[in-house]
Amino acid sequence: MKKMRNRGQVTIFIIIAIVLVALVVLFFIFKGKILPGDLDSDLSKVHNTFLACLEGDLETGVYLLESQGGRIYLPEFEAGSDYMPFSSQLNFLGNYVPYWYYISGNGISKEQVPSKEEMQKDLGKFIEEKARTCVFNSYYEDGYEIRMGSPKAEITIEDNKVFLNLNMDFDISKGEKSSSVKNHEIVLESELGNLYDSALKVYNEEQKTLFLENYSIDALRMYAPVDGVELTCSPKVWEANEVFNELHDAIEANILTLKNKGDEADYFALNLPIKEDVRFLTSQNWPYSFEVSPSEENFLIAEPIGNQAGMGVLGFCYVTYHFVYSMKYPVLVQVISGEEIFQFPVAVVVLGNVPREPLNGSAIGAQFSEFCDNKNTLASVTLYDSDMRKIDGNISYECFGTSCTIGETDGGAIYEKFPQCVNGYIIANANGYKEEKIMQSITTSGNSISIFLDRIYEKNINLKLDGKNYAGQATITFVSDDYSKTIFYPSQKKIELSEGEYEVQVSIYKNASIDFAGGVSEQCIDVPKGGIGALLGLTEEQCFDIEYPAELISSALAGGGIQVYDFSEYSLRNSNTIDINAKSLPNPDSFEQLQENYILFENNKLEINLI
Secondary structure, eight states: HHHHHHHHHHHHHHHHHHHHHHHHHHHHTTTTOOGGOOOHHHHHHHHHHHHHHHHHHHHHHHHHHHHHTTTTSOOOOOOOSSOOOOOOOEEEEEEEEEEEEEEEETTTEEEOOOOOHHHHHHHHHHHHHHHOOOOOOHHHTTOOEEOOOOOOOEEESSSEEEEEEEEEEEEEEEETTTEEEEEEEEEEEOOOOHHHHHHHHHHHHHHHHHHHHHHHHHHHHHHSEEEEEEOOOOOOEEEEEHHHHHHHHHHHHHHHHBBSSTTTOOOBBBOOOOSEEEEEETTTTTTOOEEESOBBBEEEEEESOSSTTTOOGOOOOOEEEEEEEEEEEEEEEEEEEETEEEEEEEEEEEETTOOOOOOSSOOOOOOOOGGGGEEEEEEEEEOTTTTTOOOOOOOEEETTOOOOEEEEEEETEEEEEOOOOOEEEEEEEEBBBBBBBEEOOSTTEEEEEEEEEOOOOEEEEEETTEEEEOOOOOEEEEEOOOEEEEEETTOOOOOEESSEEEEEEEEEEEEEEEOOEEEEEEEEEEEEOHHHHHHOOOEEEEEEEEOOOEEEEEEEEEEEEEEEEEHHHHHHOOEEEEEEEEEEEOOOOOOHHHHHHHHHHHBBOOOOEEE
């Protein structure tokens, strides 16, 4: 028995030894897969190139978030009206930036402030779309084989860093060497998180105090006839357009002069609860609306009192007037840290000489409600393409800003329970087709809805300047009623379009050297007098010195234009390239020429051909 026990112990040790040897052998065989950090130098440079590409895409995505109000994929476009000139997006130098606050064409106040979670989701989707587009042509020529799996990106935005964790099989081989890397991590130094938090504080301060509206009212009372009494026996007449032009000039100057920090006596110092610099921009070239009453055609008229029959006892004549104004215009807020700028627009609204009503609460982004938990009404949805063929896609239902996932169609159709809603929206998405959103009330079972989706076609873009191929920098934007897309040429030369009428805008930028000298100007306003004078409504003039810093512009608008073009499905289906010819503008060498270029830009027409 003792010998048998010894023999059994020896057997166990032999088995353990064999397992250890096998593990060592497997380790060296699959070393590349287990320890991707120990890649062979020939293979690691391929992965390093991929990481550099990812970092570039991450930087681009962060730039888009900062320049488009925290969004990469713009929400549905909503046009304005004569009553309210704001659309849901502000066209800033050819790029569309969603308003954080605006009033719709039918007078409804709307917010579209993204949450940080939504920003992370947008950036993750952007990276997933870009991850497999990195260029490895030189490695392919050297005999490398590179295979990439399906990407899944996780984004974390912190105060001064953006973290990317991309889960995607990345297989590299050359000859007998091979390895596979699954996890790819990038840490980008960026102030995106801090800038977003500060932008949210600025926005909430505006919604709480309406400081932009109050500055507008100050300008209104300084530069336009509002209330007054004058000793005169002749009518007082103002030409409305002249009043509006002077008022708009004053508002634009005042808004541009606002700043974050300054002495308490500094009229233009806001002293907002943030550390970054803030810049406020508005322009007479942006949509705006000024109205005044009473008025007769284009004139404001105040008739004198005291020269009528029977009023000679007064011994003098006087004119009294009271005009009521409504002003609506956009302001673009830019929060700045170093070279990074986070910007978002808001609508400034003054109605009847007073600010609009402030919104209650603070913006924190859209929140989930219990609406989606109450799916109790059966309805069927069928998806078709333009040729009446059934297609499969995803269906969701939106009501009062909350979107609920319904499910995927099978054979082009789905019969599923929906939550009840009056004037809700069914949203259909299918791979290769443009999203479709239709209003549909779901109140009783038995609804049967057919939705037609427009196919998306990817087209090459060939840009010309004055008839010659152009390879410099440009932004090209396509905008329709329900879709907008911007590409940065020449790094992006493809665009996805569906059938429809688009306004095509091309902005071409060239090197410039425009030096704005700094200076000081004086601006005066009427402020209430102290003591008993304030009770009597008396005012006194108070003046401020405004410093304008020197600035050098190194890149400026030097070409482009606008053209409305109807892209039919037939033309998109039977073409490969959208050929765009733009006209050049004078190379700007002064501030006046730069202003003139923006005026000329609006009148330049593009030549567009599908080939």
